[in-house]
Amino acid sequence: xxxxxxxxxxxxxxxxxxxxxxxxxxxxxxxxxxxxxxxxxxxxxxxxxxxxxxxxxxxxxxxxxxxxxxxxxxxxxxxxxxxxxxxxxxxxxxxxxxxxxxxxxxxxxxxxxxxxxxxxxxxxxxxxxxxxxxxxxxxxxxxxxxxxxxxxxxxxxxxxxxxxxxxxxxxxxxxxxxxxxxxxxxxxxxxxxxxxxxxxxxxxxxxxxxxxxxxxxxxxxxxxxxxxxxxxxxxxxxxxxxxxxxxxxxxxxxxxxxxxxxxxxxxxxxxxxxx
Amino acid sequence: xxxxxxxxxxxxxxxxxxxxxxxxxxxxxxxxxxxxxxxxxxxxxxxxxxxxxxxxxxxxxxxxxxxxxxxxxxxxxxxxxxxxxxxxxxxxxxxxxxxxxxxxxxxxxxxxxxxxxxxxxxxxxxxxxxxxxxxxxxxxxxxxxxxxxxxxxxxxxxxxxxxxxxxxxxxxxxxxxxxxxxxxxxxxxxxxxxxxxxxxxxxxxxxxxxxxxxxxxxxxxxxxxxxxxxxxxxxxxxxxxxxxxxxxxxxxxxxxxxxxxxxxxxxxxxxxxxxxxxxxxxxxxxxxxxxxxxxxxxxxxxxxxxxxxx
Numbered sequence: 179x180x181x182x183x184x185x186x187x188x189x190x191x192x193x194x195x196x197x198x199x200x201x202x203x204x205x206x207x208x209x210x211x212x213x214x215x216x217x218x219x220x221x222x223x224x225x226x227x228x229x230x231x232x233x234x235x236x237x238x239x240x241x242x243x244x245x246x247x248x249x250x251x252x253x254x255x256x257x258x259x260x261x262x263x264x265x266x267x268x269x270x271x272x273x274x275x276x277x278x279x280x281x282x283x284x285x286x287x288x289x290x291x292x293x294x295x296x297x298x299x300x301x302x303x304x305x306x307x308x309x310x311x312x313x314x315x316x317x318x319x320x321x322x323x324x325x326x327x328x329x330x331x332x333x334x335x336x337x338x339x340x341x342x343x344x345x346x347x348x349x350x351x352x353x354x355x356x357x358x359x360x361x362x363x364x365x366x367x368x369x370x371x372x373x374x375x376x377x378x379x380x381x382x383x384x385x386x387x388x389x390x391x392x393x394x395x396x397x398x399x400x401x402x403x404x405x406x407x408x409x410x411x412x413x414x415x416x417x418x419x420x421x422x423x424x425x426x427x428x429x430x431x432x433x434x435x436x437x438x439x440x441x442x443x444x445x446x447x448x449x450x451x452x453x
Numbered sequence: 454x455x456x457x458x459x460x461x462x463x464x465x466x467x468x469x470x471x472x473x474x475x476x477x478x479x480x481x482x483x484x485x486x487x488x489x490x491x492x493x494x495x496x497x498x499x500x501x502x503x504x505x506x507x508x509x510x511x512x513x514x515x516x517x518x519x520x521x522x523x524x525x526x527x528x529x530x531x532x533x534x535x536x537x538x539x540x541x542x543x544x545x546x547x548x549x550x551x552x553x554x555x556x557x558x559x560x561x562x563x564x565x566x567x568x569x570x571x572x573x574x575x576x577x578x579x580x581x582x583x584x585x586x587x588x589x590x591x592x593x594x595x596x597x598x599x600x601x602x603x604x605x606x607x608x609x610x611x612x613x614x615x616x617x618x619x620x621x622x623x624x625x626x627x628x629x630x631x632x633x634x635x636x637x638x639x640x641x642x643x644x645x646x647x648x649x650x651x652x653x654x655x656x657x658x659x660x661x662x663x664x665x666x667x668x669x670x671x672x673x674x675x676x677x678x679x680x681x682x683x684x685x686x687x688x689x690x691x692x693x694x695x696x697x698x699x700x701x702x703x704x705x706x707x708x709x710x711x712x713x714x715x716x717x718x719x720x721x722x723x724x725x726x727x728x729x730x731x732x733x734x735x736x737x738x739x740x741x742x743x744x745x746x747x748x749x750x751x752x753x754x755x756x757x758x759x760x761x762x763x
């Protein structure tokens with residue numbers, strides 16, 4: 179504090195005061211309401227609320243579908259980022275802009291559009307229906323929606339790192355006798371690992387909490403395709419505020435842990451890259 | 454961004470005559486490009502096309518009939534109103550947070566940055582839930598309205614008289630939207646102002662400018678692109694937010710429905726053309742957002758390239 183007061187730039191007190199007041203009123207106070215609400219529950223109530231079979235089943239589908247979607251995004255996100263940086267092709271700028279579509283498109287719109295495509299009478303669903311493959315209203319539908327919303331996270335974390343890769347490393351590797359595959363595996367990929375992990379964690383965290391794009395395509399069958407955020411809404415509609423809040427607290431703790439992990443990964447990534 | 458342009462130019466220039474060991478074989482290039490474009494077409498382009506195809510399924514006439522619906526118009530107005538409150542509120546906060554974080558050193562700074570990012574880590578459904586817990590009938594304020602011995606009897610009487618409602622009403626929708634879009638502008642501005650440093654502000658103040666003069670004439674012109682960028686993203690999310698708003702709105706037609714909620718209701722009533730017609734408005738908004746965002750990025754990159762050249 180004492181150092182900052184000697185700064186010739188004015189406005190420290192005003193800007194910090196405004197920031198902290200607004201942050202407390204809009205974010206910290208409401209968030210703490212969830213934790214305080216659960217303090218009114220006994221341990222037994224809490225464990226029944228967060229550990230009933232239907233809730234456990236929702237964790238399972240949320241976790242597995244998010245994990246699968248983030249993994250697929252890791253592979254294809256890396257390929258997309260690589261192609262966008264390294265291979266010039268006509269219309270690249272438009273494709274590059276399109277990658278952010280899941281950030282810009284409201285999730286409800288994505289949800290009904292994906293359902294229209296993958297329903298048994300939809301463009302893609304009707305192609306697969308003769309083979310007995312159902313996508314909408316199954317676990318695969320949840321996975322598709324979560325893949326859609328997670329893609330930009332991986333591309334946008336990996337892309338800048340590929341842009342900054344020093345060509346000298348690849349040249350050195352090649353001049354020392356490595357073939358292209360060895361160079362990719364031993365020289366390029368290791369530099370991308372921290373960013374890939376960060377992108378994976380971000381896509382995974384976003385997928386765990388996602389609601390709008392999933393509810394239309396999932397069919398919301400309890401024990402099968404009912405994701406955890408939907409279960410919170412269901413409990414709220416039954417006026418089970420305590421049950422809803424208890425599940426919310428479990429999700430909040432999970433997301434805050436992931437946020438911490440992402441911060442650590444980003445620090446590691448920056449340090450890794452600086453070397 | 455500037456480095457990306459420069460590096461892609463270098464790659465383009467070098468692509469023709471680089472030795473094979475530092476460049477991918479042609480079949481690899483073509484395969485990977487095809488895989489990437491195929492994946493993007495399947496997962497991103499197709500859903501976007503589907504929105505418009507479904508909206509125009511019964512022809513242009515049916516599309517405009519579906520759009521010309523009083524509940525839909527009301528939903529659009531509420532969506533615009535919500536964004537018109539949430540974006541400026543978060544703009545003022547974002548500039549203020551970036552000012553104190555980028556221009557000064559103080560203990561707890563990195564904690565503050567982490568706390569600003571918190572709403573990004575919270576599920577939209579929970580973002581709505583916390584406001585129900587605060588203001589709902591079962592919540593703190595709800596209890597206060599029903600309390601037999603309120604701390605401030607006149608306040609309770611006044612609130613009841615005003616029929617004060619936050620949940621299942623417009624204030625709740627605005628609050629939940631402000632929460633969800635909270636970090637957008639701040640997190641664009643903080644790194645930008647940190648890289649720009651304080652030199653120009655020092656110069657202005659040394660030359661006798663006041664704090665506000667320095668801000669309006671020196672800092673603001675420097676951050677205007679970042680600011681615009683943050684506003685575009687914040688606005689897109691504010692207008693498109695679904696989960697959080699869904700929890701607090703109560704889905705009262707013609708009163709507390711925003712456009713995304715209106716889409717949901719129409720869809721659940723099997724009015725598919727109307728649902729996709731309303732959705733197409735939101736999809737257009739997304740496209741405009743992407744175009745503006747790209748324009749800002751290109752303008753910024755060009756300016757950087759010009760700076761580097763001079």
